[in-house]
Amino acid sequence: MNSKLILGTVQFGLKYGINNTIGKPKKEEVLSLLKVAYNSGIRILDTAQAYGNAHQLIGNYHKEQNNFKFKIITKFPHQIKHNLIKSKVLEYLDLMNVNTLDVIMFHSFDSFKSNYNSLKTLNELKSEGLIKNIGVSVYTNTQLESLLNEDLITVVQLPFNLLDNFSVRGVLINKLKEKGKIIHTRSAFLQGLFFKKITDNLSIVQALKRHLKTLNKITKKQGCSMEALALSYCIKQNNIDNVIIGVDSISQLNANIKAAAYEVNEEALKCIDNITVENLDLLNPSLWK
Numbered sequence: 001m002n003s004k005l006i007l008g009t010v011q012f013g014l015k016y017g018i019n020n021t022i023g024k025p026k027k028e029e030v031l032s033l034l035k036v037a038y039n040s041g042i043r044i045l046d047t048a049q050a051y052g053n054a055h056q057l058i059g060n061y062h063k064e065q066n067n068f069k070f071k072i073i074t075k076f077p078h079q080i081k082h083n084l085i086k087s088k089v090l091e092y093l094d095l096m097n098v099n100t101l102d103v104i105m106f107h108s109f110d111s112f113k114s115n116y117n118s119l120k121t122l123n124e125l126k127s128e129g130l131i132k133n134i135g136v137s138v139y140t141n142t143q144l145e146s147l148l149n150e151d152l153i154t155v156v157q158l159p160f161n162l163l164d165n166f167s168v169r170g171v172l173i174n175k176l177k178e179k180g181k182i183i184h185t186r187s188a189f190l191q192g193l194f195f196k197k198i199t200d201n202l203s204i205v206q207a208l209k210r211h212l213k214t215l216n217k218i219t220k221k222q223g224c225s226m227e228a229l230a231l232s233y234c235i236k237q238n239n240i241d242n243v244i245i246g247v248d249s250i251s252q253l254n255a256n257i258k259a260a261a262y263e264v265n266e267e268a269l270k271c272i273d274n275i276t277v278e279n280l281d282l283l284n285p286s287l288w289k
């Protein structure tokens with residue numbers, strides 16, 4: 001069962017993904033997708049107020065499948081007024097038809113910093129049982145480092161994948177784990193970039209061409225698919241608690257569920273850990289032009 005996978009939901013509410021030609025899945029497809037996810041052992045959804053109507057779609061699913069509810073991670077908008085914190089949480093609970101939020105996150109490190117004085121209120125909501133954890137979603141290692149001594153932050157979400165790999169993130173992931181944090185990773189497919197043909201003219205594909213070639217070589221040698229290599233690499237990391245994946249369709253979800261069962265071997269792990277992308281900005285989709 002896929003207990004380590006979390007299903008991301010930005011794809012439900014916004015057109016997302018580097019190869020996406022079909023747009024958002026339809027309402028009915030989202031319902032079916034959630035059923036397939038639940039039946040495959042996925043029990044946690046990652047969502048956000050910023051993801052269009054994703055909260056609403058999750059709520060629709062929960063109304064229909066009352067006995068098969070997911071745990072919910074959601075995120076405040078980047079700008080949130082301190083006096084609205086509790087009402088926002090209550091609104092999310094109501095919209096998604098759940099009694100508690102497993103994690104409420106700040107959507108970015110900047111949002112965490114500018115709303116720092118909300119931590120006390122959030123901690124009270126924790127005591128009331130409305131939320132279970134407070135988290136922050138980050139991009140950079142400097143941001144990760146700053147969270148080491150933030151005791152009220154119990155969940156950290158960061159990018160991690162075949163290129164943004166253990167050589168870039170490993171030391172800090174291990175330190176965060178020593179501090180007892182729960183580690184969630186996103187960007188397992190670098191927004192779908194790993195599935196691009198290296199002949200594609202897109203500038204980010206060309207900029208990372210050498211490394212994408214190396215990844216293709218590894219999959220050939222191992223006789224596995226790209227999704228199997230990408231997912232099993234993340235799942236294999238002992239100090240990563242959960243791996244968030246994004247899909248636009250049931251067929252991608254099914255492919256990824258199958259891929260998650262693949263066991264990456266030590267030889268492949270070594271090759272991946274040896275990949276070093278010098279310009280780390282290339283690994284941050286928010287900076288792609």
Ligand SMILES: NC(=O)c1ccc[n+]([C@@H]2O[C@H](COP(=O)([O-])OP(=O)(O)OC[C@H]3O[C@@H](n4cnc5c(N)ncnc54)[C@H](OP(=O)(O)O)[C@@H]3O)[C@@H](O)[C@H]2O)c1
Binds near residue numbers: 138245
């Ligand atoms: N700051 C934050 O907190 C933050 C930021 C970003 C994302 N997230 C969360 O993370 C989740 C995942 O997003 P991500 O950016 O990390 O995406 P990802 O998982 O790295 O990539 C997802 C994309 O890969 C493609 N894909 C997935 N499975 C595939 C398969 N089997 N074959 C071919 N292509 C496949 C799809 O894109 P195509 O349309 O190109 O096919 C899909 O949209 C989101 O839903 C969201 O919940 C959080």
